[in-house]
Amino acid sequence: MPEYECTSVMREFLHELPKCEHHVHLEGTLEPDLLYPLALRNNVTLPNQFPKTVEELEKRYVMFRDLQDFLDFYYIGCEVLLQEEDFFDLAWAYFKRAHAQGLRHAEVFFDPQSHTPRGVAIETVVAGFKRACQKALDELQVTSKLIMCLLRHLPVEECKATLESSRVLFETQQLHGLGLDSAEQPFPPELFTECYELARQFHPDVKLTAHAGEEGSAKYVSNALDLLQVTRIDHGVRSVEDPELVARLARDKTMLTICPLSSLKLQVVKDISDLPLTQLLEAGVPFSINSDDPAYFGGYILDNYVAVQKKFNWDAATWAKVARQAIEGSWCDGKRKDELLTMLAAVVDKYSALI
Numbered sequence: 133m134p135e136y137e138c139t140s141v142m143r144e145f146l147h148e149l150p151k152c153e154h155h156v157h158l159e160g161t162l163e164p165d166l167l168y169p170l171a172l173r174n175n176v177t178l179p180n181q182f183p184k185t186v187e188e189l190e191k192r193y194v195m196f197r198d199l200q201d202f203l204d205f206y207y208i209g210c211e212v213l214l215q216e217e218d219f220f221d222l223a224w225a226y227f228k229r230a231h232a233q234g235l236r237h238a239e240v241f242f243d244p245q246s247h248t249p250r251g252v253a254i255e256t257v258v259a260g261f262k263r264a265c266q267k268a269l270d271e272l273q274v275t276s277k278l279i280m281c282l283l284r285h286l287p288v289e290e291c292k293a294t295l296e297s298s299r300v301l302f303e304t305q306q307l308h309g310l311g312l313d314s315a316e317q318p319f320p321p322e323l324f325t326e327c328y329e330l331a332r333q334f335h336p337d338v339k340l341t342a343h344a345g346e347e348g349s350a351k352y353v354s355n356a357l358d359l360l361q362v363t364r365i366d367h368g369v370r371s372v373e374d375p376e377l378v379a380r381l382a383r384d385k386t387m388l389t390i391c392p393l394s395s396l397k398l399q400v401v402k403d404i405s406d407l408p409l410t411q412l413l414e415a416g417v418p419f420s421i422n423s424d425d426p427a428y429f430g431g432y433i434l435d436n437y438v439a440v441q442k443k444f445n446w447d448a449a450t451w452a453k454v455a456r457q458a459i460e461g462s463w464c465d466g467k468r469k470d471e472l473l474t475m476l477a478a479v480v481d482k483y484s485a486l487i
């Protein structure tokens with residue numbers, strides 16, 4: 133596959149673009165060099181066959197066979213997170229790293245069901261994450277929203293109970309959105325129709341999204357739209373298998389949150405150039421570029437932008453369009469969007485004679 137150069141000036145431009153991230157799992161930001169110290173701090177014994185050192189673990193993360201192969205590591209990683217401080221440390225480390233790559237706004241996922249079976253209360257998880265979000269705002273001027281995800285491989289009744297136990301967090305808008313993640317097949321979106329109905333009852337402004345069309349077919353995407361009434365799709369790369377669905381996504385301006393390094397490392401595509409980004413641009417389907425689980429897939433948000441540039445060789449106008457669509461598709465208020473759009477205009481202006 134041909135690879136283009138990402139020139140240093142283009143890299144600076146991509147760095148300075150005010151970037152919005154809509155698809156990052158906070159548990160997926162657990163770097164190996166935090167995982168082992170947290171295991172020690174919390175007296176957690178990792179499974180016997182689990183790599184014993186940061187270097188060994190990094191080697192294992194170079195490629196995953198598929199989504200499930202990755203999830204097996206991801207859920208073991210979750211086990212070292214127990215105290216509010218752990219959740220704070222995890223999210224703060226993410227905000228610092230992503231801010232250093234030009235992150236300005238983040239809508240971050242977390243999986244309460246990967247913690248509650250160990251006796252960790254949802255309130256503990258949210259308290260740690262909220263503290264990190266506040267610090268990111270105060271010290272880095274990064275705005276953020278928390279999105280709670282349901283683990284689709286677990287029984288629906290358990291997911292409903294998890295939602296019920298977080299009702300107040302939604303009612304008080306400490307949680308802004310609901311998502312659906314984990315093993316996509318054979319757990320189609322329609323299994324969770326009642327959960328999404330319940331979330332809509334919690335607050336009229338609750339935002340809804342779901343992972344669909346990562347390993348699952350385009351039908352997963354249309355069912356998430358029809359039955360869960362989501363307004364955003366996470367991954368959604370297989371949407372292009374259905375031309376009517378593509379036309380619908382474009383008409384409704386439904387954003388796909390695409391994660392290039394993730395799709396590569398999980399072997400959803402053989403090469404980043406196989407992602408249907410050109411087709412989506414031509415069809416008018418908005419998408420954003422995201423890191424998904426950066427500690428596992430070898431890159432934060434700018435790394436994903438650069439990986440796309442090396443394969444697609446976009447000009448500044450195309451990048452400005454992608455960055456603008458990410459701002460417009462965000463769940464922050466109009467005032468914040470205007471601030472981000474003003475920053476974007478300044479960066480485009482600064483680089484107009486250089487790229």
Ligand SMILES: Nc1ncnc2[nH]cnc12
Nearest residue numbers: 157313314315343424425
């Ligand atoms: N890429 C992904 N797909 C589904 N579930 C996930 N949980 C964390 N990352 C995920």
Ligand SMILES: [Zn+2]
Nearest residue numbers: 155313343424
């Ligand atoms: Zn994801």
